[in-house]
Amino acid sequence: MKLSAELQAFARRIGHDFHRPELLAEAVTHASISTPARPDNQRLEFLGDRVLGLVMAEALLEHDPEAPEGLLAPRFNTLVRKETCAEVAQAFELGAVLKLGRSEMMSGGRRKEALLADAMEAVIAAVYLDGGFAAAKALVLRLWGDRIARVEADARDPKTALQEWAQARGQKPPVYTELERSGPDHAPVFTIEARLDTGEAESAAAPSKRQAQQAAARALLDRMEATHG
Numbered sequence: 001m002k003l004s005a006e007l008q009a010f011a012r013r014i015g016h017d018f019h020r021p022e023l024l025a026e027a028v029t030h031a032s033i034s035t036p037a038r039p040d041n042q043r044l045e046f047l048g049d050r051v052l053g054l055v056m057a058e059a060l061l062e063h064d065p066e067a068p069e070g071l072l073a074p075r076f077n078t079l080v081r082k083e084t085c086a087e088v089a090q091a092f093e094l095g096a097v098l099k100l101g102r103s104e105m106m107s108g109g110r111r112k113e114a115l116l117a118d119a120m121e122a123v124i125a126a127v128y129l130d131g132g133f134a135a136a137k138a139l140v141l142r143l144w145g146d147r148i149a150r151v152e153a154d155a156r157d158p159k160t161a162l163q164e165w166a167q168a169r170g171q172k173p174p175v176y177t178e179l180e181r182s183g184p185d186h187a188p189v190f191t192i193e194a195r196l197d198t199g200e201a202e203s204a205a206a207p208s209k210r211q212a213q214q215a216a217a218r219a220l221l222d223r224m225e226a227t228h229g
Contacts, residue, residue, distance in 0.1 A: 002021065003018070003024065006096070006097050007021075010096075010097045013092050015139070016130070016135065016139055018126070019130055019131070020129070020130050023126035023129055023130050024126050025099075026039055026122070026126065027044050027119065027123045027126040028094070028098050028099050028123070030101065030109065030119075032100055032101030032103065032109070033099050033100055041118065041119060041122035042118075044121075044123075044126055045118045045119070045125070046125075047125035048120075048121030048122050048123065048124035048125030048126075049121045051124050051125060051128045051133070051140075052124050052140060053076075053080055055136065055140040056076055056080055056140070056144075056148075057072075057076060058137075059148050060075055060076055060148070063148055078151055079144065079147060082114060084147065085117035085120040086113040086114075086120070088143050089117065089120040090116060094119055094123065095110035096110065107186040108187045112187075113207065113208075124139065158215075158218035158221055159174075159213060159217045161217075161221055162217045162220060162221045165221060165224060171196055172197045174194050174196050174220070175195050175197075176192055176193070176213050176216070177192065177193045177195065178190060179193050179203060180205075188207065189206070190205065191205045192204060192205075192206075192213050193216060194213065194216035194217045194220045195220075196220070196224075200220065200224065202223060203219075
């Protein structure tokens with residue numbers, strides 16, 4: 001099997017030369033367009049999730065040999081969660097090469113977080129099956145880049161941290177309010193405000209309410225810590 005020009009370009013972007021190109025073709029095939037002769041990426045996604053977990057668990061142990069399990073677990077969850085996988089997929093333009101059915105394509109499938117995350121895990125599995133664990137580990141570490149080094153800060157849940165900051169100063173927990181929802185149904189954008197009972201507030205926009213709340217909390221916490229300590 002010979003890869004299309006766009007898949008060859010994607011393989012170059014992620015830095016892996018496939019000996020079995022059919023694995024990459026399967027990794028980017030969504031169930032909406034699969035046939036018996038053209039399998040979708042769900043089985044590869046299942047495998048890739050486990051490979052990613054092993055790579056990240058090992059990387060975290062190597063990065064911080066003294067960290068206890070209580071610190072490693074939230075860092076691990078931050079690195080392997082769907083949002084992070086989708087971010088990595090977007091950085092390497094995986095959405096552009098996804099094979100989707102017409103309805104999924106028309107509904108913005110190339111930008112959907114869940115589809116991108118699943119396909120990213122499927123690509124990891126394809127590299128694992130094509131080149132072994134060493135190749136998959138090298139791929140993950142290359143694609144995730146400095147996320148591992150900065151995960152300690154990223155793993156700090158902004159909503160929890162903001163609530164702890166407020167309660168330590170005798171304040172009530174922050175309140176989150178949806179200010180606006182824009183965009184089409186298949187690609188909504190939520191604008192959420194985080195407000196302390198003292199009146200300080202920050203807002204943020206994101207594709208999901210959870211992400212918008214986290215971003216608003218982080219912005220407000222950063223401001224509070226900068227001005228009040």
